[in-house]
Amino acid sequence: MGNSFGNLFRIHTYGESHGKALGVIIDGCPAGLLIDEAFIQSELDRRKPGQSKITTQRKEADEFEIVSGVFEGKSTGTPISIMIRNQDQKSKDYSHIADKFRPSHADYTFQTKYGIRDYRGGGRSSARETVARVAAGAVAKLFLKHHSISFYAYVSQVGHLKLDKDYTQLDLTKIEDNILRCPDPEMADKMIELIDQTRKNRDTIGGIVTGVIQGVPAGLGEPVFDKLHAEIGKAMLSINAVKGFEYGSGFEGVKLNGSEHNDEFYMDNNLVKTRTNYSGGIQGGISNGQDIYFNVAFKPVATIMTDQESINEAGDRVTVEGKGRHDPCVVSRAVPIVEAMAALVIADYLLISETNRI
Numbered sequence: 001m002g003n004s005f006g007n008l009f010r011i012h013t014y015g016e017s018h019g020k021a022l023g024v025i026i027d028g029c030p031a032g033l034l035i036d037e038a039f040i041q042s043e044l045d046r047r048k049p050g051q052s053k054i055t056t057q058r059k060e061a062d063e064f065e066i067v068s069g070v071f072e073g074k075s076t077g078t079p080i081s082i083m084i085r086n087q088d089q090k091s092k093d094y095s096h097i098a099d100k101f102r103p104s105h106a107d108y109t110f111q112t113k114y115g116i117r118d119y120r121g122g123g124r125s126s127a128r129e130t131v132a133r134v135a136a137g138a139v140a141k142l143f144l145k146h147h148s149i150s151f152y153a154y155v156s157q158v159g160h161l162k163l164d165k166d167y168t169q170l171d172l173t174k175i176e177d178n179i180l181r182c183p184d185p186e187m188a189d190k191m192i193e194l195i196d197q198t199r200k201n202r203d204t205i206g207g208i209v210t211g212v213i214q215g216v217p218a219g220l221g222e223p224v225f226d227k228l229h230a231e232i233g234k235a236m237l238s239i240n241a242v243k244g245f246e247y248g249s250g251f252e253g254v255k256l257n258g259s260e261h262n263d264e265f266y267m268d269n270n271l272v273k274t275r276t277n278y279s280g281g282i283q284g285g286i287s288n289g290q291d292i293y294f295n296v297a298f299k300p301v302a303t304i305m306t307d308q309e310s311i312n313e314a315g316d317r318v319t320v321e322g323k324g325r326h327d328p329c330v331v332s333r334a335v336p337i338v339e340a341m342a343a344l345v346i347a348d349y350l351l352i353s354e355t356n357r358i
């Protein structure tokens, strides 16, 4: 419960923001997969803190160690354990919130549930946990490359600044060209400026990450409760600070009539395709072979650099001082996390689908 995700391609993560290390155990990765360590590191580098002026200035190299499950560079079919040691904790920076509940963070709920918590950097509630997911997602991506399945995510909105193009009108090879990971350079500049201004105002701002999965064969997903979009939604909603998920036409789709919204089938050289893709590549919970695309909304995160009123564990009125190293907007760092979680779902459902038919 809580620390594991997936069925056949299953991960279990461990570690706290200011503990010794974080890590993941991946169970169910097929044997014989070439574990490209440079690729895993490049994925971790896209998520790591301190990578630009619009992220937290905590400096973590996020170098990883493979502890088990890999022999002579290939997966052995046994649990793969990947560990990332914490280096730049500055844990004493957090003594000012030791017994205080930061508004809209997880301090109060963790304290209520467990009666004990590691307050340093939020402990287990910190998004530092997602470093382990990105490591596992990199392994899932390596596996899915063999099936020609690819993942893209990019920033499509920051505050009120929204891209007016969908993913089919954008050059997705340009995502990594700027620090925000928005493939439209002009909009990226405006969004970066907005985040920078927000940071200077000692505040935070939210945004949207759009995800695209290409190459998923038709037939992945379960028909009733474990629908493919339900699992992707769960994966996304399990990421820290996520407030919303929609796929395909999503909430905007309600503005269309069925006659406009229906995706007409046609044959293209023996391949089944649809002329439009409001379904977002999933019908009846099962992939239909078209692109899967979705939006994930991230809130303006809780830690602002101004003082806030709150209460402490005793219920006394206290002031939570605005200090420490925090992200003014998390979307640029969330991009690889969204891709990783999508890859974990697809890897899992690909393995499940192999057990669905003789």
Ligand SMILES: Cc1cc2nc3c(=O)[nH]c(=O)nc-3n(C[C@H](O)[C@H](O)[C@H](O)COP(=O)(O)O)c2cc1C
Pocket (backbone or CB within 6 Å): 056, 104, 105, 106, 122, 125, 126, 127, 130, 239, 240, 241, 242, 299, 301, 302, 303, 325, 326, 327, 328, 330, 333, 334, 337
């Ligand atoms: C990449 C990433 C970085 C984050 N950095 C911060 C941060 O610097 N400060 C903060 O208060 N919250 C940050 N968060 C969000 C908190 O982890 C999250 O809001 C908190 O655990 C409470 O959970 P909830 O917002 O999902 O309810 C970050 C989230 C992500 C995805």
